[in-house]
Amino acid sequence: MAKIERIEIRMVDLKPKVVRTDAIQSFVSQETPLVTITDSDGATGTGYSYTIGTGGSSVMRLLADHLLPRLIGKDAEQIEAIWHELEFATHATTIGAITSIALAAIDNALWDLRARKQDIPLWKLAGGARDRCALYTTEGGWLHIPTEALVEDALDAKAKGFKGSKVKIGKPHGADDVARLSAVRKAVGDGYEIMTDANQGFTIDEAIRRADRLRDLDLAWLEEPIAADDIDGHVRLNRSTSTPVAVGESLYSIRHFREYMQKGACSIVQVDAGRIGGITPWLKVAHTAEAFDMPICPHFLMELHVSLTCAVPNGKYVEYIPQLDDITTSRLVIENGMALAPSTPGLGIEWDWDAIAKRSIPEFNRDIH
Incomplete structure (x- = not known):
């Protein structure tokens, strides 16, 4: 020992x-x-x-x-x-x-x-479900970015093989969000996913209203639409829209996730290993989500989450936001818009x-x- x-x-x-x-x-x-x-x-x-x-x-x-x-x-x-x-x-x-x-x-x-x-690499030790997973990008979709630049970034990501782009929403008027997202959808076509993230910026009534206005754009999900601790509000929203509701980056306990899943307050689980308390509870949340037939699309930490997403059968997406380049010598390996699970032992991160x-x-x- x-x-x-x-x-x-x-x-x-x-x-x-x-x-x-x-x-x-x-x-x-x-x-x-x-x-x-x-x-x-x-x-x-x-x-x-x-x-x-x-x-x-x-x-x-x-x-x-x-x-x-x-x-x-x-x-x-x-x-x-x-x-x-x-x-x-x-x-x-x-x-x-x-x-x-x-x-x-x-x-x-x-x-x-x-x-x-x-x-052994972490993704094999933790389950070994697959050796690669799909990527979507967030870095070109921040709220201050002009519509023309959103479109350009999404088209560039699509050309590189990425499976989707996330666009932040929460402009003062819903019409602004609709215009931005409509321009992106028109440019990328129907076969490319558009994720949205409100970062808890709406009241429940406003979230329902905006989700309805965005319905025809066939969005991949509406992320953190309202306060993360408002479970009942998420239930109302999830029942009112066909757009999947995603939560997870601001939940810190496996019991919080259990309540969301049991009550039908979400459709996509974005559990974050840096906020839930580590890999141990992350895996428990992921396996619970599998029992509810919900995909795992973790928030942030792509250098770690690529291994965890590949470890579980319901791992669907990794969020592309380069985070550790200044203090690591390893890099996320990408082929045709797919993130490859690291082949090196451990987390697959080589620290500088x-x-x-x-x-x-x-x-x-x-x-x-």
Whole structure:
């Protein structure tokens, strides 16, 4: 039994490569906690999670002061036991984003360690359903982007083999959203998917109204139309429209997902391994969604989610938003609009430790023995 002997934590602040705006906010930074676990055999595994600009310092203090000291001496293979112990240790602050983001960095590191020790890629270790999955792109669909540029980006993505493009919605008047999306649909034709994302920007009545106006555009889904914790509102919306309703990036517990699925409040599950608490609960949500005949189209983190989406039979799409290029040497491999599952052991992410050292925020660097 190899016990955990050492844990290193770092945090880097990654600036988005393009301007990112949606109905409620702009993305100006991505705080990225990194956790590297070393066991008594000398094997290592690295996990990560993220914020969109706030809360990173709180995540790092939670890791350093309360969670990571509990891991020293633990059997690194007992991932399930560790996850539940850490969740219980923080029960007074769960279920919430800060705790789940911290748990995710640890859990992802443990899965990376396990896969590396077994010399197997994560997608095979976690299920091995397929070796590639479809991609859609978000980077050219932000809310501030002019209609002409939306069209150009969608046509370019289609030419490259991508299966769809996401366009942010939430303009002051519904007619503006209709005009933008109609222009994209006219340009790409009927055989190309258009996803939309309102980022919780609507009231329930406005969401129903806009969904009705967009009905004839045959959209792939309407994502986060209203407040993520309004389950009853999602039930109303899902019953009122033929457009699939997608949720998940702002849900932090498997029990939250269970309620959405049981009540018929969504049609597409976008569980995020960086926000649900790591790979362990991510897989549980994915398998539950399979029982409800719902596809998994995870939010963000394409470098990690390509492996998880390929691991499960109901994995459908990976969202193309390059995130880690500045601190990794590996890249997502794309063939004809399909993301290929990594062939290397572990998460399939090769970290550039020199770049990480230069970008790390010194006050959060810790080495725990």
